[in-house]
Amino acid sequence: MTTPLQRLRRALVLATAGAALAAPFGTAHAQAFPSAKPVTLIVPWPAGGSTDRHHRALAEIASKYLGQQIIIENKPGAGGTLGPSSMAMTAKPDGYTISQYPMGMLRIPHMNKVQWSPINDFTFIIGVSGYTFGFVVKSDSPHKTFKDYIEAARKQPGKIDYGSTGIGTSPHLLMEELADKAGVQLNHIPFKGNADLMQALIGGHVMAASDASGWDKFVDNNQMRLLVTFGENRTKRWPNVPTAKELGYGIVSQSPYGLVGPKGMDPAVVKTLHDAFKKAMDDPKHAEVLATLNQDPWYRTGEQYKSWAIATYAKDKLLIDRLGLAVK
Incomplete structure (x- = not known):
């Protein structure tokens, strides 16, 4: 039989052990993601461009659903790959540092x-949207139509230039593919991002620009002329502008x-981020932002996004090989 004193001692031991077990759980629970600090979202383009405008708005909305502030960090360079790649190489996979993942x-x-x-150095979180690409010139350019621009390039091989947001970006490759189909040689000038490119075009340092819809306000203010867009159909916002498909370039x-985040992220953290950004994508305020940029939603789960990336990585190698741009 146990004495009352022994029973008291046993109860104290059990209580102490229970407290010791509960303390780590309580601490972990208190520090559950994302309670420790704000989340940093890297935008690998300069401030002021269409990508920056979209992600600042998206981050503001998602912060409400995440319960933690999301801070934008602009990290342009290397055709939009500097920001995501440096994140993958240096950031902890704790969910507090994520990045936009462009096609480049x-x-x-x-x-x-x-x-x-x-593929292997990233955790894919969610697919968000896609760009509306267009080709613009200054409003006082002698090239009134895209045909005028191509004819000028035909007459002066290599002397008619255009700028893009970097080597290997979609605005660059689609123009190289188009030039190949048109049988002309264009002079490509790469920039860090939309903001730099637009300044160069306004300043007369480049003849034309191939880019996402960061040129929208300049077109609407009659500072630039939109010659062609690259969607499946004409845009609702600029319905008089033909598509490259219409013009016969296909x-x-x-x-x-x-x-995306660095590789090795906790699936629970990925789900928390995914769910917050999915709610933000479904928010009416986000729909307004996409309408302003003339973009559509492109929702994919993390697994769907990764599968798409694997397939696209293989497919785009064929395009790059055909254009003679592959690394030797």
Whole structure:
């Protein structure tokens, strides 16, 4: 038989052990993602462009559903690959650092030697949207139509230039593909992003620009003329502007993008981020932002996004090989 004193001692031991077991759980629960600090979302383009505008709005809406602030960090360079690749190489896979993942991530490794894998070094979180690409000139340009621009290039091989948001980006490759089909030689000038490119065009430092819809306000203000777009159909916002497909080039480009983190992220953390951004995508305020940018939603789960990336990585190698841009 146990004495009352022994029973008291046993109860104290059990209570102490229970408290010891409960303390780590309580601490872990208190630090559950994303309670520790704000989440950093890397935008691999300069501030002010269409991608930056979209992600700042998306982050603001998603912060409400995540219960934690999402801070934008602009990290342009290397055709949009510097931000995501540096994140993959240096950030902890704890969910507090994520990045936009542009199409260049699946193309530039075919064109240059890189120290990262576009598939294996990332955790795919969610597919978000895709761009509306267009080709613009200044409003006082002698090229009134896209045909005028191509004819000028035919008469002056290599002397008619255009700028894009970087080597290997969709705006660059779609123009190289188009030039190949048209049988002309264009002079490509790469920039870090939309903001730099637009300044160069307004300043007369480049004849034309191939880019996503960051040129929208300049077109609407009659500072630039939109000559062609690259969607499946004409845009609702600029219905008088023909598509490249209409003009006989057969090129359609949307360039989907989404959000990724470093490899090895906890699936529970991925789900928390996915769910917050999915709610943000479904928010009416986000629909308004996409309408302003003339973009459509491109929702994919993390697994669907990864499967798409694997297939696109293989497919785009064929395009890059055909254009003679593959790394030797």
